[in-house]
Amino acid sequence: MWAPTTFPIILCSSGAHDLFTPALCLPANMATFVEILRSEFPQLDAELLQYVTDVLDSGQSDFESENDLFEAVGELLQDVSGEAKGDDDIRAICQRMYRSMRMNHHGPSQAQVLLDAPIQLSQITDYDVDPQVLSVLLMKKDQSSTVDVRKLEKAEAKLKAKQEKRSEREIQKTGGNVVMEEASASQAASKKENRIESSGKNKSYDIRIDNFDVSFGERVLLTGAELHLASGRRYGLVGRNGLGKTTLLKMLASRSLRVPSHISILHVEQEVAGDDTKALQSVLECDTLRESLLKEEKELNARISAGKGDGSESVRLSEIYGKLEEIEADKAPAKASVILAGLGFKHNMQQQMTKEFSGGWRMRLALARALFGRPDLLLLDEPTNMLDVRAILWLENYLQTWPSTILVVSHDRNFLNTVATDILHLHSQRLEAYRGNFESxxxxxxxxxxxxxxxxxxxxxxxxxxxxxxxxxxxxxxxxxxxxxxxxxxxxLPELKPVDKDSEVILRFPDGFEKFSPPILQLDEVDFWYSSSQPVFKNLSVSADLESRICVVGENGAGKSTMLKLLLGELSPVQGIRHAHRNLKIGYFSQHHVDQLDLNVNSVELLAKRFPGKVEEEYRHQLGSYGISGELAVRPVASLSGGQKSRVAFAQMTMLCPNFYILDEPTNHLDMETIEALGRALNKFRGGVILVSHDERFIRLVCHELWVCENGGVTRIEGGFDEYRDILHEQFRKEGFL
Missing domain, CATH: 1.20.5 (Single alpha-helices involved in coiled-coils or other helix-helix interfaces)
Structure with a gap:
């Protein structure tokens, strides 16, 4: 006999009568299928009935006609009926079930209420339960099946093939590209909160979001989390790559998480679209009130000049001038110009059209627009990635006097130490708040x-x-x-848990050190330009060996990446000589490494295409050395976070064991633990390193030499980063920024 079992019970209200259906056995619309199957096939045993109803339920979205349904279960039902029913009879029954399925699928949904307590099946006769459903629930488990096991397997294979065919059609519809998962958020809200929000009486600029969840596809990123942002404070959001920091910002920006409607939000995420608008004007347009007043003023003056006024124009103009004076509209261009200059836009660049700028400069322009617009909540995602050291130092100073709330995701420890008043730590699917900067x-x-x-x-x-x-x-x-x-x-006793420490991040660059006779890598009196009217370098002479640890700094556009490409041999000097030792193997990490990755394959396939001929285990081992293991290694590259894509790029770069590395902004998108691990790995690596970076801590951790790219040449700073920082502060004082 089947031992008494407890199931959660769902109460289904269908309108005509109420019935109890066990949630683990029968979905909401399965009662109709049970009725048809039990009436037509009384000899159907419990196991086979459960199997058929499972097939019908799981395949609903795949059944496009009664023929599809017949292909899935028809042969099984024919086998059960024996000679009692012919092929046409079985098809007619499948047609009835298909029509019932369509009706239930498109008709009014049944309300379902999960009861608070389980009900024992042995006591279910105490309830008002449909007799046909009850007979299914109380079937004995030991009834022997009369169906051929091979036919069961065949039916399963048909359904699986149908589902795979449907998936292939979906891929063809999207042009063969990976369909990206989407993020979603949900939260609990009390009636009191909803009432206050709808009444418009909430004037507080504090943000309090309790008991919320955030998911990305099927992955849960935050569950039962709390986020409290006090007005005027500056929050740094930290945590490992891939845990959901960027997704959380997007949920706030889109108001998928409930932020009071009177609080304005600006999320610096996408670069400014390129058009004929000048950079300075693009920033000024963020002040919508000023722009609308100026536009109205222009229209009114035009009507007066054309003699079309009715006398009311003068009154309205007086009101507009008063409002413009109140908001200090005349000072706006100077304020916008100061922000642009601080972010590296020289005076002539401020008058250039936005379409003339590269993507990196348009991202700076987006940041300038946000700073000028002064929203109530400013969301910044890795703002230092797009900036050079000079612009970062300016931004640190500027944000310290920011009047409203900031939530910033950053991997730059120095930036967070200078800017943040609070830290939010995302881990274990929750947020923990800490007062003070990152060191605190x-x-x-x-x-x-x-x-x-x-x-x-x-x-x-x-x-x-x-x-x-x-x-x-x-x-x-x-x-x-x-x-x-x-x-x-x-x-x-309360159940206390042991400390769940994050696993240590370990990166290792395989050694390629050999004794080479100099010169190893050098540029000798090199001239280079993309256009003869704008030379990038003149008489450039630099050299490095296998013990070099060199950091290259300088303003954006000064030629840092160009010099790296000259050293690599990707660009040829117009004049002068590049020399590299014949046994030198250079590994190169591009600032735009993501553009060089095939986003439609997984990481294992990526390495296999680039370095064919090895077994899958070797590719997995290589990726695992950089933290891309298990399920991550077979997930499409497009679905990985920025930091995870960087790790894939590291795995690809080190596959051939170079003895010299040239790295262009390697810390962009990496979390702090991975940056520290990268620094340790480079210090242990036996070979030469030249890198471009703006991360002060990383530079101090790795580099012994500092080269400054400026004025068409390279200057070696003897005092290292401290001397360079002092030089920049002196420039700020002269320019009036400090």
């Missing part, structure tokens, strides 16, 4: 973890002590009451 966060977090571990260990000792007593006197009648008391005490 590290100290507080470490202390919290130590206390948590001490409390856990102390409780474990206490539990063991009580358990020893229980085990010793469990069967002693004289101590029975004491044992029961101890058991209850154990049950009441």
């Amino acid at each position: 966060f590290l100290k507080t977090k470490e202390e919290r973890l130590k206390n948590q571990q001490r409390e856990y260990e102390a409780q474990q000792q206490y539990r063991e002590h009580i358990q020893v007593f229980i085990d010793r006197f469990r069967y002693n009648a004289n101590r029975a009451s004491q044992v029961q008391s101890k058991i209850k005490l154990l049950e009441k």
